[in-house]
Amino acid sequence: MKLFSKETYIKRRARLKELVGSGIIFLPGNNEASLNYADNHYRFRQDSTFLYYFGLNEAGLNAAIDCDSREEILFGNEFTVEDIIWIGQQEGLKSKSEKVGISDLRPSNSVIDFIAAAKGRKVHYLPPYRADILNTLSDLLDQTREHISKGSSVELIDAVIQQRSYKSSEELEQMTEAVNISGLMHINAMRSAATGKFEYETVADIYQTAKAHNSYLAYPAIFSINGQILHNHYHGNQMTEGRMVLNDSGAENAMCYSGDITRTFPVNGKFSTKQKEIYDIVLDMETSSIESLKPRLLYKDVHLASNKLMISKLKDLGLLKGDVEEMVNLGVGGLFMPHGLGHMIGMDVHDMENLGENRVGYREGLERSTQLGLKSLRLGKELEKDFVITVEPGLYFIPDLIEKWKAEKKFEDFINYEKLKEYYNFGGVRIEDDVLITENGSEILGNPIPKTTKEVETTMAS
Structure with a gap:
């Protein structure tokens, strides 16, 4: 004990x-x-x-x-x-x-x-x-x-x-251990995955890595070629050529502190041009969000800035059109990122949410949005020193949701529904790290986990 x-x-x-x-x-x-x-x-x-x-x-x-x-x-x-x-x-x-x-x-x-x-x-x-x-x-x-x-x-x-809410130095030591074990889970998953294997074969390596380090999973592993399904716990698909795998899994160490890490990688170990285009948008969203973090910054504003970046990049690809600020304000980005940018983490992977999500992540005078995506932002209030949070932007192509909006003629002046058909079999990308808010900025917990396309490809080749 x-x-x-x-x-x-x-x-x-x-x-x-x-x-x-x-x-x-x-x-x-x-x-x-x-x-x-x-x-x-x-x-x-x-x-x-x-x-x-x-x-x-x-x-x-x-x-x-x-x-x-x-x-x-x-x-x-x-x-x-x-x-x-x-x-x-x-x-x-x-x-x-x-x-x-x-x-x-x-x-x-x-x-x-x-x-x-x-x-x-x-x-x-x-x-x-x-x-x-x-x-x-x-x-x-x-x-x-x-x-x-x-x-x-x-x-x-x-x-x-x-x-x-405020993590002590001894808690941070435990959380860093949990993140480092989580990182090994992700590296081993990248090395294990291959064309023709089934998802459950690599999920077995994720569980084995956690147990080999005297840990359990902090939550059931999300590991799937269908990354557009946000919490996909089904592991029975065969990993096929041309698909990407989204791996959202984290370790809970012996003292019950959690890691929560997500990486996305191509089954065959090499990003295609289309995959790299979308992946790099999400990577840019994540790195720019982390670089902006500091005490007293409203995390809702970080979510919106990340959303604005995504919309701007999707406009460059021809998937969106029109004024970027207007699309952000109207909630057009919810079609592509229907979840929040992150949440508190500690002993609970969604820390303290049994106490009431709004009491943990919001405050008096700061109300939750009703827009798709922004309404799922679990942490909206100002950041403070010694908070530990997740930063996890994503970009997904969900055919059912796209078709629903198209049938409703929703935002048809902004969304190129015809071009979106080219992405119906794409899946989704999410990249996530656990970040400590410091006195003047932030610090990613733990050892670096492969994140750029080059780092991911190099890891998978090894």
């Missing part, structure tokens, strides 16, 4: 008490989830906020922090001999809890009496995203599930976002 220092967790909890102020903070840990019968479980993953404050990545735990009495309590049971028969000798829960600065360890079922004794006091909890946690909160607080779903603590949500 890997942990930060005891002092790290003590300081995090002390700061949380200050931010919330009064009442009881209740943080339920995750439980085992059964795959197809009770004793056959999915891979266990602890709730990220529980991990942030208590560090213990194991099932069956709950925690409480009393902001008034300053008590910090962990609820959980020690392993029995019967448990040890099946899973072997384990470090005791008391020993583990002491390593994260908790001396008050109580049996699991004592949480019922603890919450009952708090009747009349404010109990702060975060929005539950698992049904079993929703049911637990409903039972403990004697409230309907509907009430629990709507009754999470805004004070606690804002306090957690306030802390977890």
Whole structure:
């Protein structure tokens, strides 16, 4: 079990008490989830906020922090001999809890009496995203599930976002490790892919690379010759001559910090002229966006600048026509990039989004757009020092979407629908890195991962 220092967790909890102020903070840990019968479980993953404050990545735990009495309590049971028969000798829960600065360890079922004794006091909890946690909160607080779903603590949500948004040096060390493992996953995928192979054969190399570095995937791999499908988890296609592969995959390291990297490459190892034209537009979008990053810059503006660059380049190719600024303002770019430029990343690949996407990525006075593409921008607010974000522009040719807009005569004064037919079998390109916002600019985390067409071709040839 890997942990930060005891002092790290003590300081995090002390700061949380200050931010919330009064009442009881209740943080339920995750439980085992059964795959197809009770004793056959999915891979266990602890709730990220529980991990942030208590560090213990194991099932069956709950925690409480009393902001008034300053008590910090962990609820959980020690392993029995019967448990040890099946899973072997384990470090005791008391020993583990002491390593994260908790001396008050109580049996699991004592949480019922603890919450009952708090009747009349404010109990702060975060929005539950698992049904079993929703049911637990409903039972403990004697409230309907509907009430629990709507009754999470805004004070606690804002306090957690306030802390977890800013990555410490020790967190950055873990994130850099996750990015470096992710980079190896991508390099090995480039070297593995070949004409005639099936996608799943290369996906196996991605998973193997993660596991060989004591990691898991931070999210199911997106790996497909159909890169125009934004979250394509199907891996049964044969990689054929003339196609490109979009690989969006990242590692989650032993301390549950995530990498989120995307690269796109030609199956045969050489970009065609058409592929290079589109690829270089996306590369230009990504590199120019990263170069612009700095504190106090509205990330929504970076998205729009990237969109403007894309529209201008597509106009040069004859796919668009008319005034570039007008097309940006009207949302014409959503046809080609129907997602946002990026999001926060940390322990969660979309960091803290279980707390409410708008609370994490927006602020009062900054509303989300309703335009295709811009409405999916998860992070729109001003950037700040020690944020870590993804920068992931893409350019896609989605025949169904193009045909829909064409039938609706949407933006027909700007879009060359006839010429777009030449790209119906193209797929899509996305390029993504994880970036730290520094005092005066930004820094891409981790070792360089092949990104230019020359670097990709050289890697695939090796």
